[in-house]
Structures are given as C-alpha cells and as structure tokens.
Amino acid sequence: MGRSVANPIEVGALAKALDAELLGDAGAVIRRVSSLDTAGEGDLSFFSDSKHRAAAVRAAGCVLLVRDADRDIVSGLRLIHPAPHLAFAQALELLFPAEKVIARVSPQASVDATAHVAGAQIDAFAFVGAHAKIGAGSRIHPHATIHCDAEMGNDCEVHSGAVIHPGVRLGDRCIVHSGAVIGADGFGFQPSKAGWRKVLQVGGVLIGNDVDVGANSTIDCGAIDDTVIGNGVKIDNQVQIAHNCHIGDHTAIAGCVGIAGSARIGKRCMLGGAVMVVGHLTICDDVVVSGGSLVASSIDTPGQYTGIFPITTHREWLHIAARLRRSGK
Amino acid sequence: MGRSVANPIEVGALAKALDAELLGDAGAVIRRVSSLDTAGEGDLSFFSDSKHRAAAVRAAGCVLLVRDADRDIVSGLRLIHPAPHLAFAQALELLFPAEKVIARVSPQASVDATAHVAGAQIDAFAFVGAHAKIGAGSRIHPHATIHCDAEMGNDCEVHSGAVIHPGVRLGDRCIVHSGAVIGADGFGFQPSKAGWRKVLQVGGVLIGNDVDVGANSTIDCGAIDDTVIGNGVKIDNQVQIAHNCHIGDHTAIAGCVGIAGSARIGKRCMLGGAVMVVGHLTICDDVVVSGGSLVASSIDTPGQYTGIFPITTHREWLHIAARLRRSGK
Amino acid sequence: MGRSVANPIEVGALAKALDAELLGDAGAVIRRVSSLDTAGEGDLSFFSDSKHRAAAVRAAGCVLLVRDADRDIVSGLRLIHPAPHLAFAQALELLFPAEKVIARVSPQASVDATAHVAGAQIDAFAFVGAHAKIGAGSRIHPHATIHCDAEMGNDCEVHSGAVIHPGVRLGDRCIVHSGAVIGADGFGFQPSKAGWRKVLQVGGVLIGNDVDVGANSTIDCGAIDDTVIGNGVKIDNQVQIAHNCHIGDHTAIAGCVGIAGSARIGKRCMLGGAVMVVGHLTICDDVVVSGGSLVASSIDTPGQYTGIFPITTHREWLHIAARLRRSGK
Numbered sequence: 005m006g007r008s009v010a011n012p013i014e015v016g017a018l019a020k021a022l023d024a025e026l027l028g029d030a031g032a033v034i035r036r037v038s039s040l041d042t043a044g045e046g047d048l049s050f051f052s053d054s055k056h057r058a059a060a061v062r063a064a065g066c067v068l069l070v071r072d073a074d075r076d077i078v079s080g081l082r083l084i085h086p087a088p089h090l091a092f093a094q095a096l097e098l099l100f101p102a103e104k105v106i107a108r109v110s111p112q113a114s115v116d117a118t119a120h121v122a123g124a125q126i127d128a129f130a131f132v133g134a135h136a137k138i139g140a141g142s143r144i145h146p147h148a149t150i151h152c153d154a155e156m157g158n159d160c161e162v163h164s165g166a167v168i169h170p171g172v173r174l175g176d177r178c179i180v181h182s183g184a185v186i187g188a189d190g191f192g193f194q195p196s197k198a199g200w201r202k203v204l205q206v207g208g209v210l211i212g213n214d215v216d217v218g219a220n221s222t223i224d225c226g227a228i229d230d231t232v233i234g235n236g237v238k239i240d241n242q243v244q245i246a247h248n249c250h251i252g253d254h255t256a257i258a259g260c261v262g263i264a265g266s267a268r269i270g271k272r273c274m275l276g277g278a279v280m281v282v283g284h285l286t287i288c289d290d291v292v293v294s295g296g297s298l299v300a301s302s303i304d305t306p307g308q309y310t311g312i313f314p315i316t317t318h319r320e321w322l323h324i325a326a327r328l329r330r331s332g333k
Numbered sequence: 334m335g336r337s338v339a340n341p342i343e344v345g346a347l348a349k350a351l352d353a354e355l356l357g358d359a360g361a362v363i364r365r366v367s368s369l370d371t372a373g374e375g376d377l378s379f380f381s382d383s384k385h386r387a388a389a390v391r392a393a394g395c396v397l398l399v400r401d402a403d404r405d406i407v408s409g410l411r412l413i414h415p416a417p418h419l420a421f422a423q424a425l426e427l428l429f430p431a432e433k434v435i436a437r438v439s440p441q442a443s444v445d446a447t448a449h450v451a452g453a454q455i456d457a458f459a460f461v462g463a464h465a466k467i468g469a470g471s472r473i474h475p476h477a478t479i480h481c482d483a484e485m486g487n488d489c490e491v492h493s494g495a496v497i498h499p500g501v502r503l504g505d506r507c508i509v510h511s512g513a514v515i516g517a518d519g520f521g522f523q524p525s526k527a528g529w530r531k532v533l534q535v536g537g538v539l540i541g542n543d544v545d546v547g548a549n550s551t552i553d554c555g556a557i558d559d560t561v562i563g564n565g566v567k568i569d570n571q572v573q574i575a576h577n578c579h580i581g582d583h584t585a586i587a588g589c590v591g592i593a594g595s596a597r598i599g600k601r602c603m604l605g606g607a608v609m610v611v612g613h614l615t616i617c618d619d620v621v622v623s624g625g626s627l628v629a630s631s632i633d634t635p636g637q638y639t640g641i642f643p644i645t646t647h648r649e650w651l652h653i654a655a656r657l658r659r660s661g662k
Numbered sequence: 663m664g665r666s667v668a669n670p671i672e673v674g675a676l677a678k679a680l681d682a683e684l685l686g687d688a689g690a691v692i693r694r695v696s697s698l699d700t701a702g703e704g705d706l707s708f709f710s711d712s713k714h715r716a717a718a719v720r721a722a723g724c725v726l727l728v729r730d731a732d733r734d735i736v737s738g739l740r741l742i743h744p745a746p747h748l749a750f751a752q753a754l755e756l757l758f759p760a761e762k763v764i765a766r767v768s769p770q771a772s773v774d775a776t777a778h779v780a781g782a783q784i785d786a787f788a789f790v791g792a793h794a795k796i797g798a799g800s801r802i803h804p805h806a807t808i809h810c811d812a813e814m815g816n817d818c819e820v821h822s823g824a825v826i827h828p829g830v831r832l833g834d835r836c837i838v839h840s841g842a843v844i845g846a847d848g849f850g851f852q853p854s855k856a857g858w859r860k861v862l863q864v865g866g867v868l869i870g871n872d873v874d875v876g877a878n879s880t881i882d883c884g885a886i887d888d889t890v891i892g893n894g895v896k897i898d899n900q901v902q903i904a905h906n907c908h909i910g911d912h913t914a915i916a917g918c919v920g921i922a923g924s925a926r927i928g929k930r931c932m933l934g935g936a937v938m939v940v941g942h943l944t945i946c947d948d949v950v951v952s953g954g955s956l957v958a959s960s961i962d963t964p965g966q967y968t969g970i971f972p973i974t975t976h977r978e979w980l981h982i983a984a985r986l987r988r989s990g991k
Contacts (some may be wrong), residue, residue: 006501006558007535037535039557082747088545093523098531112443114770114786129460131787131822133803146443146460147478147496149805149822149840153537163517164460164478165498167805167822167840167877171665182478182496182514183549185840188821188877191898191916194751199872199894199912201836205753206665206695209463219517219551220571220841221495222877222899229664236528241551242573242591242878244900244917254528258520259573260591262611262900262918264935264953278591278609278627280918280936280954295593296609296627297973298936298954311938311973314983315626315640320990325643327989331656332649335887336864368865368886422852425862441772457772458789475772475789476807476825492846493789493807493825508860510737511807511825511843512878543857546882547848548825549900563750564796565857569849570880571902571920587849588880588902589920589938605940606902606922613794624922625938625956644955649666654972661978 006038006047015067018048019083020093020109021098024069028081034067036094037099048095051077069095104141113144116152123158135229139176148180154187157213171208171225175235180213183220186211190224190231190265191249205247207231218243218259227262227265234271252289335367338428344396347377348412350427353398357410361395366421366428377424379417380406398424400412420604432471434488442473445481452487467507477509483516486542500537500554504564507540512514512549515540519553519560519576519594526551534576547588554593563600581618664696664705667757673725676706677741679756680749682727686739695750695757705755708746709735713726727753744975763801763817771802781816797834806838812845815871823887829866829883829991833893836869841878847906848882848923863905865889876917885923892929910947951962 005309006111013021016030040059043066050069051060060077064271067081069088085091105125109115112128112268119132123140126132129142133152141159144150148162151169156205157176162168166180169187179188187209207226212235217223221243223231229243234253245251245260251263252271261275264283269275273287276295283288293299297311316324342350345359367376369388371658372395379398380389389397396410397403398417414420434454438444441457448461455461460482470488473479477491480498486505491497495509498516509515517537522529522602536555541564546552550572552560562573563582573591574580581600586592590604593612598604602616605624608614614628619635622628626640645653671679674688688969696705698717701724708727709718718726725739727746743749763783767773770786777790781798784790788802791810799817802808806820809827815834820826824838827845838844845867851858865884870893875881879901883888889903889961892911902920903909907919910929919933922941927933931945939945943957948964951957955969974982 007537042558090523093530093532096535098533100533128853129458129787129805133804146462147458147476147494147805151822164480164842165494165512165514165805165823169840179518181517182498183494183512183551183823183841183878185823185877185899187754188839188899189837191876191896193896193914194748200896200914201751202874203343203751204758206754208665216531218520219514219553220512220549220878222841222902224877224899228695229700238522238529240518240573241514241517241553241575242549242900244572244898246899246917250654256522256529259575259593260589260918262936264917277593277611278607289804293973294976294979295611296629298970299973300954300970301973306515308976309973310976311971311981312627312629312979312983313640313642313971314987315622315628315630315638316990317988318623318637318639320987321639321641323984324990326639328653328657328986329643329645332645333651336866366886370676371887419852422859422861425864429862429864474793475809476787476805476823490901493809493843494823494843508847510846511827512823512841512880545860548882549841549842549851549878552959567849567851569902570843570846570882570904571878571900584747585851585858588750588904588922589918606940607920614797624940625958641956641958642969642971644957644959644967647966647968650952650970654970657982657986658972658978661974661982 006036006042006044011099011101015081015083018095018098022069022083022085024091025072025084026082027075027288028067032067032081034095038063038066038094039133040066048092052088054060063224065281073117086260105141107140119150124208133170145182151187165220169209169225171230172211173208174211175213175215177214178292181217181221181241184217185190185223186217188222190227192227203227207247208235212253215239221245223271229282240277246283256294276281335365335371335373337365340430340606341426342427344410347424347427351398351412351423353413353420354401354413355411356413357396361396361410363424363428366425367392367395369395377421377428379421381417400636434470436469448479474511480516492548498538498554500535501540502537503540504542504544506543510546510548510550510570513546514551515546516554517551519556521556521576521583532556535575538562541566541582544568550574569606577613587624611636639648664694664700664702666694667692669757671756673739673741676753676756680727680741680743680752682749683730683742684740685733685742686725690725690739690752692757695754696721696724698724700742706750706757708750710746713747740956761947763799765798777808791828803840807843821877827867827883829864830869831866832869833871833873835872839875839877839879839899842875843880844875845883846880848885850905852884861885867891870895870911873897879903898935904941916953 019026022098036047043049043063045065092298109126115132116134120137120321124138125143137155139158146197153170156174163182175236189205192203210230211233218241223245224247236254240259246265248266255273258277260278270289292308294310351356365376372378374394383523427582438455439457444461445463449466451465454472461541466484482499485503488587492511494512496510503515510619518534522530539559552574569588575594577595591606592610601620614631614643621637623639677684694705701707701721702724709797728746767784768786773790774792778795782796783801795813796818814832822839823841832846844889847863850861868888869891876899882905894912898917904923906924913931918936921939928947943960949965952968
C-alpha cells in the first residue's frame with residue numbers, strides 16, 4: 005500500500021540530507037514510502053530489524069535504508085545509515101513537509117473581539133472565547149473550541165472537536181488531537197442528606213511545552229490548585245487524567261490509561277495501555293508499568309511493574325479462578 | 334415504557350410481511366413496541382427465551398411474536414414465527430422506517446468547492462474539506478467534520494461530533510457514531526536526548542463496507558501503511574484501535590476495548606467489553622475473548638479465552654492477594 | 663498556585679455566611695483560594711486531615727478554616743468551623759458565583775423554528791433540532807448538539823461538543839460535560855449468513871434530576887425500552903453505559919467505568935475507576951466496587967467487593983503468573 009509523498013525528492017539529495025552513503029542512481033526520485041511488507045518498485049523503505057530480513061529480500065525493488073552491516077541484503081538502490089529507523093523518520097519530514105500555518109481567521113469562525121489570535125490560523129467553525137490567547141503559528145482546526153481565558157503558546161495545534169476550557173494554559177508546540185477535552189470539571193462531590201453535592205472545581209490545567217494529548221483524551225481541571233502536565237509529556241488516545249494529577253516531564257502514557265485524582269507521576273515514566281492508577285499516590289521517576297496493570301499503592305523504586313491475570317483458555321481459567329477463590333476462604 | 338412507532342401497521346399486514354401465522358384480529362393496529370417487561374395493551378412484543386415466561390404471561394394484552402411451541406402461552410393476539418427475535422427486528426424496520434436522506438447541502442454547512450457531495454445530505458454545521466468525496470445517499474450530521482481528501486462510499490452516515498481525518502477511506506453503508514475520531518495520528522515517538530520526538534504518521538485508514546464505529550471510539554491512521562478494518566466489522570463505543578492494526582471481516586468489538594499498534598485480529602472474532610490487546614501480536618480467526626481479559630501473546634487456535642481476577646468481598650480478596658504475592662517471592 | 667477569586671469577600675462577612683467563629687481581622691479580604699500545599703499570604707485554605715498538619719504550619723500566613731480542636735495550629739487569621747471541608751466548599755460558591763444564564767439565542771447558533779428554548783441561553787455554534795425542548799435557565803454551550811425531539815428540564819448545562827440524541831429526556835439541573843454522547847445507538851446485532859445485521863435501536867434514555875455526565879462519557883439509547891439513569895447519579899469522564907442499563911438514584915460512577923447492556927445497578931452504589939460490569943446482571947443497593955475490578959456475576963449483598971491482580975515487580979509477576987497457569991492444568 006504505502007503512501008504517495010507530498011514532496012518528491014531525488015535519492016541523491018535525500019542521501020545528502022540524511023548524511024547517508026548512496027549505492028545506485030542519484031537521479032531516481034522518491035515518490036512513495038512503504039513498510040517493507042508492502043514496498044513496491046521505487047518506494048522508500050527501511051530495514052533495521054533482523055526479523056524482517058525475508059521481507060527486505062522480497063522488497064528488492066525499493067530504495068532501502070540499511071545499516072552498513074546489511075548493505076548486501078539487496079542489490080538495488082540503498083542508503084547506508086547507522087540508524088535506518090531514525091533516518092527514515094527524518095526522511096518523512098522532508099517528503100511530507102508540514103502544512104504552513106496561514107495567519108488568518110476564517111469568516112466562518114467565531115472569535116471574540118477580545119481574544120488574541122494574531123499570527124494564528126483559525127479555521128471554519130472554530131470558536132475562540134473572550135480574552136483567550138493563541139500564540140503565533142498556532143492552528144485551531146474546524147470545530148475546535150477554545151473557551152474564554154484559555155491560553156496557549158506558539159506553534160500549537162488544536163484539532164477538530166477538541167475543547168479547551170477556561171483556566172487551561174498550554175505551552176509552545178503542543179498538539180491537542182481531535183475530541184480531547186482539557187479542563188472539564190473534576191469529579192468532586194460531597195455526600196449530603198439530599199445526595200451528592202457538587203464541589204466547585206476552580207483550579208486550572210497547566211501544561212508545559214511539547215505536550216501531545218491524544219484523541220478523545222480528557223484532562224480535568226484542578227479542584228483548587230492546578231492539574232499539572234510537565235514538558236514533553238506524550239499522552240495517547242482515550243486517556244483520563246483526573247483533577248490535581250501531576251505528570252512529570254517526558255512521561256509517556258499509552259491509550260486507555262486512567263489516572264485518578266491527585267496522583268503524582270514522576271519524570272520519564274512509561275504507562276502501558278489501559279494502566280489504571282489509583283488516586284493520591286506517588287510514582288517515582290523512571291517507572292515502567294506494563295499494560296493492563298492497576299497501580300494501587302505508591303512506587304518509590306524505578307523499574308518495571310506488572311499485575312495482570314494471565315489469559316488462558318476459558319476452561320483452564322475456570323480451574324484457576326476456582327482455586328484462587330478457595331484460597332480466600 | 335416502550336416506544337411509539339413512526340409508521341403504525343395493521344397486524345394482518347405485519348403477519349404477511351413477516352411470513353408469520355396470525356392468531357386474532359387482523360385489523361388491530363400496532364402503535365407501540367415494548368419489551369415483555371413493560372408491554373402494555375396492544376404493544377408489539379416477542380417471547381423467545383423461557384426465562385421470560387412469567388413476563389409473557391403478565392403481558393397478556395400485547396401482540397406477541399412467539400414460536401409455534403409456545404403458541405398457547407397467552408390467548409390474545411399472536412404472530413407465530415420460528416424465530417420471534419429475528420421477526421421482531423424485522424418488524425422494527427417496518428414500524429420505524431429509516432429517515433430518507435435528502436440530497437442537499439445546508440446553507441449553514443461549510444463545504445469546500447472542490448468536495449464531491451452529489452446525492453448526499455450535509456447538515457448545518459457540518460464541515461467538508463477540499464477534495465473530500467462523499468457518496469450518494471450518505472448523510473453528514475450537524476457538527477460532523479470530514480477533512481480534506483477523506484472518502485466514503487454510498488449510504489454512509491457520520492453522526493454529530495465525529496471527525497474523519499485526511500487519508501481515511503470508508504466503504505459503503507458505514508455508520509460512524511457521534512464523537513468517533515478516525516485517522517488521528519498514531520502514537521509514534523522516538524527517544525532522543527531532548528525527549529520524545531514525534532514520528533510523522535503518514536498512513537491512512539482503510540475501512541470496508543458495512544462497518545459501524547461506536548460513539549467516542551478512535552481509530553488511528555497508520556504510521557506508514559494503512560490501518561485496516563475489514564468488511565462487516567462492528568465496533569462499539571469508546572474503543573481504541575491504534576496505528577496499523579488489521580481487523581478481519583465480521584469481527585465484533587465490544588465497548589471500552591483497546592487494541593495496541595500493529596495487532597492483527599482475525600475474522601469473525603468477538604472481543605468482550607474492556608478487552609485489551611497488546612501490540613504486534615496476532616489473533617487467529619474465530620477467537621472469542623471474555624470481557625476484561627488482557628491478551629498479551631498471540632492466539633493461534635480458535636476458541637474462548639479468559640483472564641480475569643475473580644471478584645469477591647474485599648476481605649477475601651485481601652487474603653487471596655496476600656497469598657498470591659507470597660508466591661512470587 | 664491557587665486561584666484568584668471572582669468575587670472578593672471580607673473575612674468578617676465570610677465568617678457570618680459560614681456561621682464560623684472568626685479569630686483575627688474581620689476587614690481582611692479574601693482574594694485567592696489555595697490548597698494547604700500552595701497557600702500564600704492571605705489565601706483562603708482549610709485544614710481537616712491530620713496528615714496535612716505540617717503543611718498547615720508552613721502555610722501560616724493564610725486564612726485557615728479549622729476545627730475548634732485545631733484552633734491553635736496557626737496563630738494568624740482563622741475561621742473555626744466543625745466541618746472545614748464543607749465550609750470551604752460553601753465558601754467557593756460565594757467566591758466564585760455561577761455565571762448568570764442569559765436567555766438569548768446567539769445569531770451564530772442553529773435553532774429549529776419548532777424548538778422550545780424560551781428562557782435558555784443558546785451559544786454560538788450550538789445546534790438545536792426540531793421539536794427539542796430546553797427548559798428555562800439552561801445553557802447550551804458552543805458546539806453542543808441537541809437533536810430533534812430531545813428534552814431537558816430547567817437549569818441544565820450542556821457543554822461543548824456534547825451530543826444529545828433524539829429520544830433522550832433529562833430532568834432538571836443536569837450537567838452534561840464536554841464531548842459526552844447520550845442516546846447513540848446501542849450495540850445490537852444479529853448474526854446472519856451475510857454477517858452481523860443491525861437491530862434498530864428504538865428506545866430512549868431517561869435521565870432524572872441532578873445528574874452529571876462526565877466529559878467524553880457515553881450512554882446508549884435502549885434497544886426497545888429506555889436506558890434509565892436515576893436522580894442524583896454522578897458519572898465521571900469516559901464512562902460507557904450500554905443500552906437498557908438501569909442506574910439507581912445517587913449512585914456514583916468513577917472514570918473509565920464500562921457497564922454492559924441491561925445491567926441493573928442499585929441505589930447509592932459506588933463504582934471505582936475502570937470497573938467493568940458484565941451485562942444482564944444485577945447489583946443491589948449500597949454496593950462499593952473497588953477500582954479496576956470486573957463484576958461478572960450479580961451481587962445481592964451490600965458491601966465492598968474487589969478483584970484486582972496485585973501489582974508487583976515484573977520479575978515477581980512472572981513467578982506468580984507461571985504458578986497460576988500451572989494451577990489451571
């Protein structure tokens with residue numbers, strides 16, 4: 005399958021840009037990129053994992069980024085590079101240059117007269133409320149909502165259907181993907197005779213630079229103080245971060261993770277998919293939690309942690325579960 | 334409670350349409366449908382599961398779809414059919430005929446001049462970008478966003494708040510429910526000294542015919558090649574499908590499921606609610622995974638698989654968990 | 663950090679409103695609120711949990727709500743109250759008075775001529791369909807969608823990006839947070855030779871008074887009868903409630919919970935984060951389920967229930983999992 009590039013480049017120029025050694029015709033033009041599995045004649049692809057050796061051999065007609073040690077795996081056009089994976093990612097940036105942000109407000113947008121949007125692109129059906137500030141080079145896509153008093157730095161991107169509530173401040177170069185909601189009320193209630201009574205949530209959300217928030221993820225505003233997301237934090241889709249969490253710099257959070265209120269997660273942590281973190285606990289820096297685990301107490305030693313019921317045939321599971329249940333009596 | 338029908342039908346005509354035997358007055362008119370639990374006088378209902386025998390007897394005044402073997406369970410109006418459940422579903426289609434799609438673009442929509450929307454209904458506050466293609470008979474509901482270059486076939490429906498990104502292609506008769514996001518960037522980053530560096534996601538999403546995507550579900554675009562969803566795949570709400578997954582034809586995925594990157598799931602599989610599938614693994618055809626299980630390794634034999642910690646009183650759980658923990662020392 | 667108040671109040675007036683004893687200068691003005699951890703000079707804060715004693719001492723310059731027994735913990739301005747936590751919540755309502763709803767329809771909204779919106783505020787890019795009814799004092803935020811025939815009572819709030827489908831009825835004082843979808847089709851299909859065949863979902867959603875629905879949560883319409891949410895139910899973010907569930911009054915449901923079809927949950931229950939409830943089962947009143955547990959069978963005795971695999975180092979987990987697997991053979 006692969007994908008046609010937006011900006012075709014001659015192989016010679018690409019080799020130069022990537023600082024790679026070229027074997028073959030410098031005048032050939034890269035018009036498509038593909039994974040090894042689907043690479044056709046002339047497609048740019050890369051080989052860096054010996055597991056894919058057979059696929060590399062099958063993809064003989066492609067332009068292959070390879071390590072020096074693998075230079076003879078095919079005989080066609082090759083670019084020799086010590087880190088083919090990284091070089092390929094760099095090539096993508098040349099072959100698919102970012103769309104230029106055009107500083108203009110669509111006549112179909114709704115932008116309050118007191119909002120600051122100079123240098124930003126505001127698309128059709130984007131809403132920007134009173135006193136909101138959007139930095140230069142930022143783009144607000146169709147159907148994104150930036151509520152009053154929300155702020156973001158330069159070169160941010162807020163995708164369609166995303167909602168940024170009042171009291172949210174984003175740094176520079178943040179990407180908020182479609183449908184993400186930042187700054188909705190935290191889940192704060194007090195029991196009373198008449199039932200649950202809502203506690204006003206008056207804190208904000210403070211987000212650093214270079215943060216990505218995935219599609220349909222949610223980050224609640226703080227109850228009193230702010231919810232805080234550090235620099236370089238990467239958040240995948242459908243992640244829920246409750247009020248007053250603190251997420252340390254450069255932590256990566258995979259899809260479907262839930263983090264309950266006031267949890268503090270360190271720097272450079274990695275939470276696998278669907279990890280759940282109980283509230284009011286602390287995870288230190290450099291912790292890796294395996295996907296599907298529930299973190300119910302604080303972790304103060306870096307390392308990998310896991311807690312997953314092993315999957316098996318339903319018949320065997322019935323045995324295991326029955327035995328476990330007996331051990332609780 | 335039940336529901337008033339949009340198109341009242343005489344019982345005689347309904348019996349004919351369903352190829353059912355009628356016991357009772359052919360001129361009675363069906364004005365409401367109900368489950369057995371709430372069926373009132375004259376409501377259409379059905380009885381097919383012996384568990385609900387008492388409810389059927391209580392619902393004596395309704396118009397009951399029943400099997401021949403159960404024909405004497407009530408004495409009122411009955412429609413005898415070998416599969417009452419299926420016949421009831423068929424009756425719903427007659428009693429609640431689909432709203433006709435009206436080929437027109439709302440003056441409150443934003444449709445790019447280069448988009449192809451002939452024969453489609455584009456509602457108020459729908460956005461359709463440059464070169465997007467929407468087949469005849471399709472309906473784009475209020476606040477749906479179809480980005481540039483996205484394509485869909487005929488008779489599709491995209492509900493409010495859903496976002497279809499560039500590079501997404503849907504077949505015919507697909508339904509994308511409210512708030513679903515298709516084609517947002519996959520979660521692709523490379524570690525670097527300055528932190529996580531985004532890897533451009535240039536693949537698309539290729540979706541077959543007759544696919545349903547549930548409310549607030551997300552399907553990411555591929556990193557290089559496409560994410561692929563087969564024909565007849567049914568996806569419930571709040572499901573996350575990461576970049577480069579392949580989902581085989583007619584697989585059904587229940588709510589809150591997460592599927593990590595590059596997983597390949599076979600045909601006719603059924604994933605129960607909240608199942609999590611780890612990335613880069615393969616599940617063969619005809620696998621059933623019980624709700625709440627985590628699939629951490631490939632499955633190559635059809636059958637049912639389970640891995641869930643059995644729930645118990647908190648007190649017993651403390652015993653079981655302590656014993657389990659000791660077994661790890 | 664803390665937060666500047668919208669409506670500064672003199673401490674003397676606040677003491678009176680809260681029925682608290684004042685120690686110190688009645689003329690001081692509250693301009694900010696903070697948690698104890700971040701409270702600066704003059705900020706209103708509260709101390710009610712002995713765990714935070716050290717923080718209270720450090721926050722010596724703030725205006726502190728304390729119990730009589732703790733009155734000497736600091737020497738500055740104090741408000742003595744038997745329940746500092748509750749009094750603080752009450753103070754928030756004075757310091758951050760709710761924005762007044764202004765009965766008007768934005769010229770940038772799309773409101774059908776047959777809709778009833780008298781006394782409601784309909785913001786820019788809000789959509790209100792034919793015959794929809796919105797009670798007085800309600801506010802429909804930018805980019806919210808209220809489909810035809812949907813109804814809500816007085817003093818409701820529907821936030822940006824939320825979608826209310828036809829057949830949904832909300833009571834008074836409900837809050838639907840951003841991106842929530844209420845009334846999308848339930849996941850109902852029948853197997854056929856040609857694959858899954860959609861069963862029309864014709865039920866509605868019946869929601870009581872004082873219900874909160876969190877950001878990006880989803881509540882499906884019933885298959886035939888309604889899905890029912892009782893009075894005072896509080897639902898956090900990213901919760902999925904499938905067709906025909908019944909949720910009893912005053913039950914609280916934390917983030918990322920999934921409840922499968924036709925489950926019946928009692929009154930005053932509390933479901934922790936990421937709890938999953940299998941379909942067609944019953945949970946009685948006053949049940950607490952610990953976060954991360956899967957409820958796979960009915961619960962008929964009030965109390966706390968848990969079923970979570972204990973997290974541990976990955977190395978220990980390997981031992982535990984291997985031992986568990988052997989016990990299934």
